[in-house]
Amino acid sequence: MLGQFAADSSASVQSVCKRLAHTGEAACRSTSAEMVIFIWKNLLQTTKERILQQRRMSVYSQAHGYEEELIKKKLQQFAGGSINLTKEDNGIGILTLNNPKSMNAFTGTMMLELQEKVTELENWKDGKGLIIYGAGNTFCSGSDLNVVKAMSKFQDGMNMCMFMQNTLTRLMRLPLISVALVQGKAIGGGAELTTACDFRLMTPGSEIRFVHKLMGLVPGWGGGARLVRIVGSRAALQLLSGATRVDTERALHLGLSEETLSSSDEAGALEEARAWLSQYTEGPVSVIRAAKEVVAGGRELPLEAALRTEKDIFGTLWGGPANLQALARSLKHK
Numbered sequence: 001m002l003g004q005f006a007a008d009s010s011a012s013v014q015s016v017c018k019r020l021a022h023t024g025e026a027a028c029r030s031t032s033a034e035m036v037i038f039i040w041k042n043l044l045q046t047t048k049e050r051i052l053q054q055r056r057m058s059v060y061s062q063a064h065g066y067e068e069e070l071i072k073k074k075l076q077q078f079a080g081g082s083i084n085l086t087k088e089d090n091g092i093g094i095l096t097l098n099n100p101k102s103m104n105a106f107t108g109t110m111m112l113e114l115q116e117k118v119t120e121l122e123n124w125k126d127g128k129g130l131i132i133y134g135a136g137n138t139f140c141s142g143s144d145l146n147v148v149k150a151m152s153k154f155q156d157g158m159n160m161c162m163f164m165q166n167t168l169t170r171l172m173r174l175p176l177i178s179v180a181l182v183q184g185k186a187i188g189g190g191a192e193l194t195t196a197c198d199f200r201l202m203t204p205g206s207e208i209r210f211v212h213k214l215m216g217l218v219p220g221w222g223g224g225a226r227l228v229r230i231v232g233s234r235a236a237l238q239l240l241s242g243a244t245r246v247d248t249e250r251a252l253h254l255g256l257s258e259e260t261l262s263s264s265d266e267a268g269a270l271e272e273a274r275a276w277l278s279q280y281t282e283g284p285v286s287v288i289r290a291a292k293e294v295v296a297g298g299r300e301l302p303l304e305a306a307l308r309t310e311k312d313i314f315g316t317l318w319g320g321p322a323n324l325q326a327l328a329r330s331l332k333h334k
């Protein structure tokens with residue numbers, strides 16, 4: 001996917017130049033310096049549009065037998081709970097999994113609301129960071145088991161799997177630095193959701209557990225593939241085949257968690273998570289978002305495609321407002 005984007009970028013240069021060559025507009029009568037600026041402005045816009053387009057591309061489409069409208073109608077039948085999003089002036093979004101009576105298990109409508117919130121975050125141009133946490137001092141206990149039982153037909157299960165993989169892949173690719181704040185339990189699909197974030201922070205006594213084996217399953221929301229990339233294949237195989245309870249200490253040891261916070265209560269833990277995240281979101285929004293895009297490319301693409309993507313993202317910043325302001329300041333970083 002993203003590799004195709006990198007290959008296309010050079011095509012975008014030709015398309016920009018072709019467009020310019022044929023235009024009879026002012027650009028052709030202007031000085032060469034203005035012409036260069038006009039070309040680069042076009043190129044930057046084209047690059048940004050391509051990066052945006054690639055980030056939103058789904059893993060599954062009809063070509064894979066995925067029926068989005070069908071699964072959305074089915075999920076609508078299983079109501080309960082909510083997914084709440086607040087977008088703060090400092091560029092930090094707070095996404096709350098809100099179904100505490102069922103340990104924040106995902107009902108059908110919560111899965112639909114998660115997709116809506118990811119789309120809203122994709123369109124949030126001032127966003128720099130995101131914290132996902134669960135209401136009632138616990139993270140998430142995966143799919144609502146009533147939904148699981150009601151969706152036991154093969155095609156329903158596959159459509160739900162592809163729906164959640166599409167949604168969590170887009171979440172993972174957001175140009176925001178994302179943190180899963182794990183309090184209490186992150187179980188099954190809840191454990192998988194933590195792997196779609198760039199970082200995990202845990203509170204004392206909290207636990208991440210891939211229980212799928214105990215249900216005669218393996219992860220279906222993409223958590224298996226992402227876990228391998230986070231902790232490595234050996235540890236991932238142990239956690240899946242052992243349905244292992246991962247406490248804060250083991251999570252730190254595995255690199256699954258960045259830090260064990262000191263607060264156990266919701267407000268305190270959220271404040272600590274904000275403080276932790278703010279050390280990485282300090283600075284111009286364009287630069288923070290670009291840093292995440294470069295890492296996302298490096299994480300997913302073959303080397304040369306990742307290098308081309310990095311070059312394109314670099315090009316959106318070089319000589320831009322943040323770069324020029326920095327150059328106007330002292331560049332000695334003490």
Ligand SMILES: CC[C@@H](C(=O)O)C(=O)SCCNC(=O)CCNC(=O)[C@H](O)C(C)(C)COP(=O)(O)OP(=O)(O)OC[C@H]1O[C@@H](n2cnc3c(N)ncnc32)[C@H](O)[C@@H]1OP(=O)(O)O
Nearest residue numbers: 101102103105141142143144145185187188189219220221
């Ligand atoms: C691809 C993965 C995806 C899928 O296959 O679709 C899944 O995620 S499948 C679901 C995987 N999750 C689980 O199997 C977790 C099931 N729940 C538990 O193991 C425990 O509830 C807990 C999470 C370890 C917490 O235990 P405890 O602290 O003892 O609380 P309770 O068990 O009493 O739960 C309180 C309350 O919440 C309800 N609950 C909890 N989890 C779910 C759930 N996943 N779906 C629906 N309801 C859930 C539980 O039933 C209790 O409600 P009441 O019985 O009404 O009090």
